[in-house]
Amino acid sequence: MDTAAKPKHIGRNISRIRELRGMKQEALAIAIGVSQQAVSNIETSEVVDEEKLSSIAKALGVSKEAIKNFTEENVINYFNNFYDNSASNGQGAFAPVFNFNPLDKLVEAYEENKKLYERLVQAEKEKVEYLEKLLKLK
Helix, strand or coil, X not given: CCCCCCCCCHHXXXXXXHHHCCCCHHHHHHHHCCCHHHHHHHHCCCCCCHHHHHHHHHHHCCCHHHHHCCCHHHHXXXXXXXXXXXXXXXXXXXXXXXXXXXXXXXXXXXXXXXXXXXHHHHHHHHHHHHHHHHHHHC
């Protein structure tokens, strides 16, 4: 029996991570600037050059090392630990999981409110100018 380690299939890892991220081949292709067929070819390749791997990792939001070392077992362990930690913080396994940074949403709301306030101030200035004009006519 041969005990030599089987080399990792980088293309298969890319495919699996892409699927777990809910991303289609077309979306990844656009993100890295290639055709969907090129992504399909990459995902069937056992080896991917480092430059291409870097752009794919960036598009998938993971590191190159995460792609190289990806295993289904690691994913299962990650999620098991994630839910175990959620349960231990007093919120239980059904604690809310945010897919966004709440601070980003707060800043976004602030910017929107700032623009609205500026428009309201401008409208009030225009009203004052109009009323002053009316007073001068009398």
